Amino acid sequence: MLEIEAVHAGYGALPVLEAIGFHVEEDEVVGLVGPNGAGKTTLVRALAGLLRPSAGAIRFAGHDVTAEPGHRRAGEGMAFVLDNRALFSELTVRQNLALAERMGRRSGRLKCFSDDAELFDLLPVVRERIDTPVQLLSGGQQQMVAIARALLLRPRLLVMDEPSAGLAPLIVKHILELLHRLKGRGIGILVVEQNVRLIAEVADRGYVMSLGRLVHEVPRGAWRSLLEDERLVHAYLGG
Numbered sequence: 001m002l003e004i005e006a007v008h009a010g011y012g013a014l015p016v017l018e019a020i021g022f023h024v025e026e027d028e029v030v031g032l033v034g035p036n037g038a039g040k041t042t043l044v045r046a047l048a049g050l051l052r053p054s055a056g057a058i059r060f061a062g063h064d065v066t067a068e069p070g071h072r073r074a075g076e077g078m079a080f081v082l083d084n085r086a087l088f089s090e091l092t093v094r095q096n097l098a099l100a101e102r103m104g105r106r107s108g109r110l111k112c113f114s115d116d117a118e119l120f121d122l123l124p125v126v127r128e129r130i131d132t133p134v135q136l137l138s139g140g141q142q143q144m145v146a147i148a149r150a151l152l153l154r155p156r157l158l159v160m161d162e163p164s165a166g167l168a169p170l171i172v173k174h175i176l177e178l179l180h181r182l183k184g185r186g187i188g189i190l191v192v193e194q195n196v197r198l199i200a201e202v203a204d205r206g207y208v209m210s211l212g213r214l215v216h217e218v219p220r221g222a223w224r225s226l227l228e229d230e231r232l233v234h235a236y237l238g239g
């Protein structure tokens, strides 16, 4: 569904990503872990069309989107929870979600949840602060709104940059629950996380990134052995 081939990208003269290649298929959760500054957010920005790769290709659903602007990718079913959340800050939670709901409906794709209440039960702030302008919410509350918005877009591929950042442990549990419930609904999910123990609970397989390269692949079902590999954890994950 998503194929990245030999992608290089950076900021001006600063190269960050070097020859990144991996794939995400529908109905799987892929984890991407790595230390601060590894290039995880840079990769997410390249996938979202916010940063143009200097070389390589990004293919989604069989066609090359490398040169496509971000909004076209969104229209085709790529949804992102970015580290800066990128919500409309002057609009209320309800208004932000209504825009996403409308785009999702127009796409003609299936809903992620047959009943939106299932989604809102897991992200309580959405109900509690529904008429609050987003700029008056805390970072963690905005994160919950960003997750709800991404799901209302009815994505085929969901990419999340550190969804647990700034959230209370109970809400982090809810997010894991959401990801578990999304399995088997035809959606491909890429989750970027610092917290490898968290990702190990939900991802089917994954990759370790360091200094702009993918340095290790975690095969299906092998998160436990990654966590037990002291050399790897010490070298790349700071644990």
Ligand SMILES: Nc1ncnc2c1ncn2[C@@H]1O[C@H](COP(=O)(O)OP(=O)(O)OP(=O)(O)O)[C@@H](O)[C@H]1O
Pocket (backbone or CB within 6 Å): 011, 014, 016, 034, 035, 036, 037, 038, 039, 040, 041, 042, 043, 194
């Ligand atoms: N806007 C920018 N301009 C210039 N350099 C940047 C910019 N954003 C990131 N970088 C550099 O790119 C490298 C990778 O940063 P990136 O934000 O992708 O890392 P990350 O893996 O997401 O880290 P973190 O875990 O802290 O979020 C770092 O060396 C960083 O200094």
Ligand SMILES: [Mg+2]
Pocket (backbone or CB within 6 Å): 040, 041, 042, 083, 161
């Ligand atoms: Mg980051």
